[in-house]
Amino acid sequence: MEPNSIQNEYFSSYEDLEVHRLMLEDNPRTLAYKNAIMNNKSYFKGKIVMDVGCGTGILSIFCAQAGAKKIYAVEASNVANLAREIVKENKFEDVIEVIHSYVEDVVLPDNIKVDAIISEWMGFYLLHEGMLDSVLIARDKFLKVNGEMFPESATIYISPCSVPTLYKKWDNFHGLSMTSVANQLRASKCNKPEIMVVEAEDIIGSDEVVLCWINLKEDIVSEVDSFSIEHVVGAKKDGIYQGLCLWFDVVFPDLTGSNDNVRLDTGPFSSPTHWKQTVIVLPQEQVVEVGDPIAFQMDMTRDASNRRRYNIQVSLLDPDEAEHPLPCTCHLTKCILVKAYMDQHPEKVPVTEQMDTNCLQEDPIDDD
Amino acid sequence: MEPNSIQNEYFSSYEDLEVHRLMLEDNPRTLAYKNAIMNNKSYFKGKIVMDVGCGTGILSIFCAQAGAKKIYAVEASNVANLAREIVKENKFEDVIEVIHSYVEDVVLPDNIKVDAIISEWMGFYLLHEGMLDSVLIARDKFLKVNGEMFPESATIYISPCSVPTLYKKWDNFHGLSMTSVANQLRASKCNKPEIMVVEAEDIIGSDEVVLCWINLKEDIVSEVDSFSIEHVVGAKKDGIYQGLCLWFDVVFPDLTGSNDNVRLDTGPFSSPTHWKQTVIVLPQEQVVEVGDPIAFQMDMTRDASNRRRYNIQVSLLDPDEAEHPLPCTCHLTKCILVKAYMDQHPEKVPVTEQMDTNCLQEDPIDDD
Numbered sequence: 001m002e003p004n005s006i007q008n009e010y011f012s013s014y015e016d017l018e019v020h021r022l023m024l025e026d027n028p029r030t031l032a033y034k035n036a037i038m039n040n041k042s043y044f045k046g047k048i049v050m051d052v053g054c055g056t057g058i059l060s061i062f063c064a065q066a067g068a069k070k071i072y073a074v075e076a077s078n079v080a081n082l083a084r085e086i087v088k089e090n091k092f093e094d095v096i097e098v099i100h101s102y103v104e105d106v107v108l109p110d111n112i113k114v115d116a117i118i119s120e121w122m123g124f125y126l127l128h129e130g131m132l133d134s135v136l137i138a139r140d141k142f143l144k145v146n147g148e149m150f151p152e153s154a155t156i157y158i159s160p161c162s163v164p165t166l167y168k169k170w171d172n173f174h175g176l177s178m179t180s181v182a183n184q185l186r187a188s189k190c191n192k193p194e195i196m197v198v199e200a201e202d203i204i205g206s207d208e209v210v211l212c213w214i215n216l217k218e219d220i221v222s223e224v225d226s227f228s229i230e231h232v233v234g235a236k237k238d239g240i241y242q243g244l245c246l247w248f249d250v251v252f253p254d255l256t257g258s259n260d261n262v263r264l265d266t267g268p269f270s271s272p273t274h275w276k277q278t279v280i281v282l283p284q285e286q287v288v289e290v291g292d293p294i295a296f297q298m299d300m301t302r303d304a305s306n307r308r309r310y311n312i313q314v315s316l317l318d319p320d321e322a323e324h325p326l327p328c329t330c331h332l333t334k335c336i337l338v339k340a341y342m343d344q345h346p347e348k349v350p351v352t353e354q355m356d357t358n359c360l361q362e363d364p365i366d367d368d
Numbered sequence: 369m370e371p372n373s374i375q376n377e378y379f380s381s382y383e384d385l386e387v388h389r390l391m392l393e394d395n396p397r398t399l400a401y402k403n404a405i406m407n408n409k410s411y412f413k414g415k416i417v418m419d420v421g422c423g424t425g426i427l428s429i430f431c432a433q434a435g436a437k438k439i440y441a442v443e444a445s446n447v448a449n450l451a452r453e454i455v456k457e458n459k460f461e462d463v464i465e466v467i468h469s470y471v472e473d474v475v476l477p478d479n480i481k482v483d484a485i486i487s488e489w490m491g492f493y494l495l496h497e498g499m500l501d502s503v504l505i506a507r508d509k510f511l512k513v514n515g516e517m518f519p520e521s522a523t524i525y526i527s528p529c530s531v532p533t534l535y536k537k538w539d540n541f542h543g544l545s546m547t548s549v550a551n552q553l554r555a556s557k558c559n560k561p562e563i564m565v566v567e568a569e570d571i572i573g574s575d576e577v578v579l580c581w582i583n584l585k586e587d588i589v590s591e592v593d594s595f596s597i598e599h600v601v602g603a604k605k606d607g608i609y610q611g612l613c614l615w616f617d618v619v620f621p622d623l624t625g626s627n628d629n630v631r632l633d634t635g636p637f638s639s640p641t642h643w644k645q646t647v648i649v650l651p652q653e654q655v656v657e658v659g660d661p662i663a664f665q666m667d668m669t670r671d672a673s674n675r676r677r678y679n680i681q682v683s684l685l686d687p688d689e690a691e692h693p694l695p696c697t698c699h700l701t702k703c704i705l706v707k708a709y710m711d712q713h714p715e716k717v718p719v720t721e722q723m724d725t726n727c728l729q730e731d732p733i734d735d736d
Binding site: 014017020021024030031034056058061062065082085086089090173174175176177178179180181184185188 | 382385388389392398399402424426429430433450453454457458541542543544545546547548549552553556
């Protein structure tokens, strides 16, 4: 077989190759993993690691450079063959074993268990086309008790936002009115979440609201089947509420004791990544003034016919009827008074459960 | 019919809509046309104009704003319906007539002729998937004798270049060697021109070489069927010769007498546009030092089965055997002497025919 035809087998399409390139060239992504591994060199030394969905193998090589004694780099696609070449090129073929297989089918010699699992499994808005299930299955099958997960947690955030590129920008476009173009663009985006860059200044909500927090060390597959939140947030400035912006971050363990966890944040206030942000564009825009309560419900549920996809449903709620969080950033008198009281008496603030459950509902009302 | 289904008819696909958005949001492009029109306000006042392939109609509206009395905005795709809406939205429905048709099929009332034709017809490397033929046909059919073409000329340039994103970048990628990835990327790009951004610093040739110059007022369709050039250029710095970079510019008429022509330049030394640059990646890289002669032949020929596509063929020539231009920027003794002589005796410099022919070959040897 010609070298070229071998090479072409690695990727099922040109687009496939470009996706790997895009991921490698996403510096915040690649550097977060590199730093998370290199900061924990003392931990990795002599350890056994599994890399789930290793792609080109770059994370496995970082682990080898950090001193891991053995890395099982599992990749289901033909890119596994390219990973083998790259491992060889970096002279780690004695340390890294590339396994061309679905991780679900892998059997390790002597049913060995691994000290840590590393994986870059995140999709758009964290879960889209994601491979989190495979990572959790690999954890239950291969990770030692008290083994480490890289990353160890992931959070999806939501905030009301403006989308000027789909609205205002076209009102006066080089001196003419192009609202018909804006209408077209919005019509094309109403039925599916839009992957786009949201500027920090276009975030309207005064708080990032957590849709879900996933504990990679403990959560089971059925716990990531659906997430739901009903929330009220105050507008932090005057603006036009045109969509709900979703983004995520993941946090890596810090095993050096210095509590300096590497965090890869794909939100509008951080360096741009290939994940950009995800916007649910509303059918109607709504003018809001600073302090106005914005109430919504969001449900994210795994698609019944394709478990790799999620359906997202947004309902706009009447702020007068919705239950406000404690404290709430909106300007309703009740919320202002409650917030002032809680600011003065921090010892009486109810314990938030935001970081302890997957499925966030309103914080429980505190009778205090 | 629902408003939404009417809207969706405008575009055959979501990608189609995004292409129009990309073009509109390409500021150097949109502003070049706007400036070319507005700088010639005194010319446009009271004139009849045809816009060939009007898309969303933005150029027609610029002409109307500049005072044209009638504009025929011709668009073959369903985007014509959107153009009609945008024209109405800007209150020019009495001035601009959107004609939903191939321009070849258009019949104007009383076989009227137009004073000027405006068109944004350029594709990647100017001619790819281009619609220049339709523009030239429209000119012959509808333009008055001595009418104006916006733009009036177009030039394709070539220069040897480096392509570090396909080579050097991967030699040390975040501390590891990924030349296998670079090999993959290059293998995927060997069979077709690569549309990509080339940084100014990666241009190696000391001169921009003109592959072809097209006179929109005079050239006929058969004259744009093929272009060919054989050239030698000196390297302007030490570097690695890895590809031939193609780009183009178009020039608009200045009818105010101030000789201040607007030029839309898509080259690596100008602001980026959606056309980026086009690179023919060479199968083998070649180290060059400043002054080294780089000799190549490039042929660009219309595809026999699809007239909207061109095949590009590059041959690397032996600089010792190729004919060098007069003057030549390479460091061969003969060329240095000839250039020194010509610099000292500018009156004896042969008249270059670069801007007078479509099909550039070597300048004729001057017997002077």
